[in-house]
Amino acid sequence: xxxxxxxxxxYVATLTLVGGIAYRIWEYASVPNPLKIPxxxxxxxxxxxxxxxxxxxxxxxSLFKSNKWIWLFGVMFHAGLxxxxxxxxxxxxxxxxxxxxxxxxxxxxxxxxxxxxxAGLFVRRLAVPRIRYISNPSDYLxxxxxxxxxxxxxxxxxxxxxxxIAVKQFFLGLMYFDWHPLPSDLPxxxxxxxxxxxxxxxxxxxxxxxxxxxxxxTRNQVDDSRKVRHIxxxxxxxxx
Amino acid sequence: xxxxxxxxxVDEYLDPLATPCMQPGAMADIHTxxxxxxxxxxxxxxxxxxxxxxxxxxxxxxxxxxxxxGFRVFLDSCVKCGACTDKCxxxxxxxxxxxxxxxxxxxxxxxxxxxxxxxxxxxxxxxxARDMTKDVLDEWYTYFHQCSQCxxxxxxxxxxxxxxxxxxxxxxxxxxxxxxxxxxxxxLGKVYDIGxxxxxxxxALKMTLEDFEEDLEDETGLEIKMPLDVKGAEILLVxxxxxxxxxxxxxxxxxxxxxxHAVGASWTLSSVASEAGNFGMFIGSYETMRNVSMRIRDxxxxxxxxxxxxxxxxxxxxxxxxxxxxxxxxxxxxxxRYPFPQHICEYTWDLIQKGELKFDKSxxxxxxxxxxxxxxxxxxxxxxxxxxxxxxxxxxxxxxxxNHYFDMDEDTIKEVTVCCGGGGGIxxxxxxxxxxxxxxxxxxxxxxxxxxxxxTHMAAICAIxxxxxxxxxxxxxxxxxxxxxxxxxxxNAIILEGAINEDDDDDDDIPGAPDVEAAE
Ligand code: HEM
Ligand code: HEM
Ligand code: SF4
Ligand code: SF4
Ligand code: SF4
Numbered sequence: 001x002x003x004x005x006x007x008x009x010x011y012v013a014t015l016t017l018v019g020g021i022a023y024r025i026w027e028y029a030s031v032p033n034p035l036k037i038p039x040x041x042x043x044x045x046x047x048x049x050x051x052x053x054x055x056x057x058x059x060x061x062s063l064f065k066s067n068k069w070i071w072l073f074g075v076m077f078h079a080g081l082x083x084x085x086x087x088x089x090x091x092x093x094x095x096x097x098x099x100x101x102x103x104x105x106x107x108x109x110x111x112x113x114x115x116x117x118x119a120g121l122f123v124r125r126l127a128v129p130r131i132r133y134i135s136n137p138s139d140y141l142x143x144x145x146x147x148x149x150x151x152x153x154x155x156x157x158x159x160x161x162x163x164x165i166a167v168k169q170f171f172l173g174l175m176y177f178d179w180h181p182l183p184s185d186l187p188x189x190x191x192x193x194x195x196x197x198x199x200x201x202x203x204x205x206x207x208x209x210x211x212x213x214x215x216x217x218t219r220n221q222v223d224d225s226r227k228v229r230h231i232x233x234x235x236x237x238x239x240x
Numbered sequence: 241x242x243x244x245x246x247x248x249x250v251d252e253y254l255d256p257l258a259t260p261c262m263q264p265g266a267m268a269d270i271h272t273x274x275x276x277x278x279x280x281x282x283x284x285x286x287x288x289x290x291x292x293x294x295x296x297x298x299x300x301x302x303x304x305x306x307x308x309x310g311f312r313v314f315l316d317s318c319v320k321c322g323a324c325t326d327k328c329x330x331x332x333x334x335x336x337x338x339x340x341x342x343x344x345x346x347x348x349x350x351x352x353x354x355x356x357x358x359x360x361x362x363x364x365x366x367x368x369a370r371d372m373t374k375d376v377l378d379e380w381y382t383y384f385h386q387c388s389q390c391x392x393x394x395x396x397x398x399x400x401x402x403x404x405x406x407x408x409x410x411x412x413x414x415x416x417x418x419x420x421x422x423x424x425x426x427x428l429g430k431v432y433d434i435g436x437x438x439x440x441x442x443x444a445l446k447m448t449l450e451d452f453e454e455d456l457e458d459e460t461g462l463e464i465k466m467p468l469d470v471k472g473a474e475i476l477l478v479x480x481x482x483x484x485x486x487x488x489x490x491x492x493x494x495x496x497x498x499x500x501h502a503v504g505a506s507w508t509l510s511s512v513a514s515e516a517g518n519f520g521m522f523i524g525s526y527e528t529m530r531n532v533s534m535r536i537r538d539x540x541x542x543x544x545x546x547x548x549x550x551x552x553x554x555x556x557x558x559x560x561x562x563x564x565x566x567x568x569x570x571x572x573x574x575x576x577r578y579p580f581p582q583h584i585c586e587y588t589w590d591l592i593q594k595g596e597l598k599f600d601k602s603x604x605x606x607x608x609x610x611x612x613x614x615x616x617x618x619x620x621x622x623x624x625x626x627x628x629x630x631x632x633x634x635x636x637x638x639x640x641x642x643n644h645y646f647d648m649d650e651d652t653i654k655e656v657t658v659c660c661g662g663g664g665g666i667x668x669x670x671x672x673x674x675x676x677x678x679x680x681x682x683x684x685x686x687x688x689x690x691x692x693x694x695x696t697h698m699a700a701i702c703a704i705x706x707x708x709x710x711x712x713x714x715x716x717x718x719x720x721x722x723x724x725x726x727x728x729x730x731x732n733a734i735i736l737e738g739a740i741n742e743d744d745d746d747d748d749d750i751p752g753a754p755d756v757e758a759a760e
Contacts, residue, residue, distance in 0.1 A: 033309045036566070039402065040619045041655060062323075066324065067396075074321065129261075130325040130326065133343065134322060138363075204359055225566065238527065
């Protein structure tokens with residue numbers, strides 16, 4: 001019964017996440033940029049613009065310019081998240097890729113760092129009046145959700161161990177349509193329910209920033225408007 | 241010295257970017273004068289609020305979501321990290337939290353969420369979504385006219401979210417339901433009717449230019465021309481109409497004319513394109529911006545020029561550099577050896593580098609100078625051959641023409657320059673409070689420099705900046721003529737062959753005196 005519920009839940013969540021992201025990519029890609037609006041001074045070459053986006057994604061360059069505390073907590077959270085997710089790959093691959101094995105030891109600290117970063121962001125949101133002013137309930141809930149995912153994960157890691165082999169069999173089973181039972185300890189069920197929630201809301205929430213950063217015209221456009229005429233389809237129609 | 245209580249008379253270093261304590265509602269009662277129906281209709285907008293305006297506004301938003309990728313991505317992407325909250329000069333100056341960039345965006349984003357997102361449709365409270373109501377519209381009108389579209393916030397946002405784009409969209413939506421701003425829309429009407437922002441007709445322009453030629457002759461003894469509508473000229477100069485009548489703009493125009501004269505360039509102004517500025521950008525309307533831009537294309541074709549050069553104007557340069565090729569191109573009839581369009585500073589600096597202009601820097605010794613980077617040049621456009629040349633070229637010109645040059649605080653210049661407080665359609669008397677307060681970061685930075693280095697003057701390359709500073713500098717204990725044109729410095733220092741020596745007060749006997757006779 002539990003296994004069935006979670007199996008269905010994860011199918012739905014995966015479909016929503018993948019379908020939702022694909023839809024957003026299509027949506028963003030299909031809306032034109034009628035004008036060149038890179039924030040200056042902007043790179044003059046495609047490679048330069050790509051490198052600019054890369055720096056935003058990898059180092060949060062603009063955020064570093066604006067606020068060192070948000071940057072620090074943000075990097076702790078995101079870098080932690082990245083490592084944690086990569087570490088989690090072992091639940092979905094058989095045999096486990098060798099580099100996933102390599103990062104296993106770091107993964108544990110990553111979980112702690114991630115939660116610490118999230119806590120920092122949460123405290124800032126409450127304690128800095130300007131940020132409290134711009135926050136909606138959803139902004140707190142998003143952080144709370146991630147913190148709970150992290151805490152429930154850490155709990156399994158440090159206190160209430162779960163049967164990782166069985167978890168893995170359950171997920172491999174989902175992938176190959178050969179279901180295996182899911183262990184039924186509470187931290188795991190909580191962890192997974194929250195993760196599924198996160199996956200479902202991803203394409204409908206501000207988590208779209210992960211796509212937005214790649215599509216943002218102020219960051220990804222090349223400053224070549226004097227050299228190349230840039231015209232969008234709807235604007236071209238005005239010339240008729 | 242000053243009577244203004246809030247004026248900082250700087251005895252010590254003050255933080256130009258100090259973050260104020262929030263005062264909700266501080267600027268809520270400011271409403272710029274609305275456009276009259278006739279001004280709205282001239283631009284193709286409804287004259288007043290239609291019956292079903294809510295639907296019209298929401299539908300217009302939908303249309304823009306499908307036309308501007310930036311608009312859509314920006315509305316979805318903000319994570320409310322708060323990094324931009326202390327970066328807007330209007331927030332720093334007014335302390336009104338709705339002038340924090342993200343809060344300004346949220347005025348519109350809340351409506352977007354309500355009608356165009358799952359969360360906002362079903363859980364409005366949770367995600368801060370609001371219906372499109374008259375109150376919301378009024379709030380838009382207030383706060384989207386307290387944004388100069390300077391893009392400083394976009395530098396600092398981790399996703400480059402540009403509040404200027406949101407402001408433009410908001411103004412376009414408001415125009416679509418008959419709620420326009422008098423200042424911008426009336427001026428655009430003048431451009432449609434007469435060809436420039438001031439409504440200066442060709443005849444009056446001709447006479448003004450003739451007066452200027454006389455002034456220049458009095459000053460230099462040379463016949464320095466200000467040609468108008470000369471067919472077959474090589475260069476078309478498009479400059480803001482303020483250059484024809486306002487100080488210190490005129491002195492900049494004199495500078496351009498002297499540079500052209502010095503190298504014997506064949507140039508002309510145009511009575512059709514007698515305005516570089518393009519307020520179509522401020523109201524976010526592509527069509528309007530395009531219509532206004534077409535005049536330049538028409539003039540260039542009609543006069544058969546080979547190059548187009550723009551005078552000192554910030555937002556005009558953004559439209560020229562970043563948009564003109566798109567809006568009114570292709571300009572394949574121009575000489576491809578020159579950048580199109582070219583900035584007058586690029587032109588002058590190029591000549592300086594080639595050694596074709598000579599200066600007597602001591603002519604500017606009375607000035608201890610700094611430079612205000614106009615945000616539209618700094619963040620909306622560029623110059624020269626590499627990113628950042630828009631900062632170096634004007635500085636290089638100033639350093640070539642003046643002995644005492646100093647920069648302001650580095651987090652208030654170049655890429656992160658703070659706006660003058662008057663850009664983006666704010667330069668109107670009914671928004672004076674916004675203008676004065678919005679200028680405070682810049683004025684504080686300048687005040688520090690006055691204290692530290694004895695700086696007396698600030699040069700700029702934007703017509704709006706210059707007009708704004710002329711007006712608000714006295715409120716901050718500066719002389720109103722502390723603001724200068726960059727080409728004014730060029731004009732003062734340039735050595736023209738055969739010119740009379742104007743330093744007549746003290747040294748009559750220096751070599752070159754015979755020129756006086758020759759000229760007369
Ligand atoms: C391309 C990948 C991504 C990039 C470049 C990116 C970048 C950023 C940046 C720069 C911030 C603002 C600073 C901060 O508050 O941390 C941020 C915030 C945030 N990110 Fe990401 N992110 C990415 C992916 C993700 C993913 C996959 C998630 C979720 C699972 C996520 C969740 C969040 C959340 C919840 C916040 C808001 C934090 C707060 O409330 O202060 N991000 N992201
Ligand atoms: C279907 C997806 C997921 C599964 C099956 C899963 C499963 C698990 C399991 C079994 C553990 C315990 C590890 C151990 O005892 O060694 C764990 C730990 C953890 N999980 Fe997840 N998890 C998933 C998704 C996520 C997501 C999306 C996040 C973050 C947003 C996350 C964050 C954590 C953290 C921080 C830990 C503790 C540190 C660590 O062991 O890496 N998990 N997860
Ligand atoms: S910096 Fe960007 S993402 Fe952060 S609150 Fe401001 S607009 Fe939103
Ligand atoms: S564009 Fe400039 S004026 Fe507008 S919100 Fe951003 S910083 Fe403020
Ligand atoms: S008027 Fe000048 S400083 Fe102000 S927005 Fe325009 S360019 Fe920027």
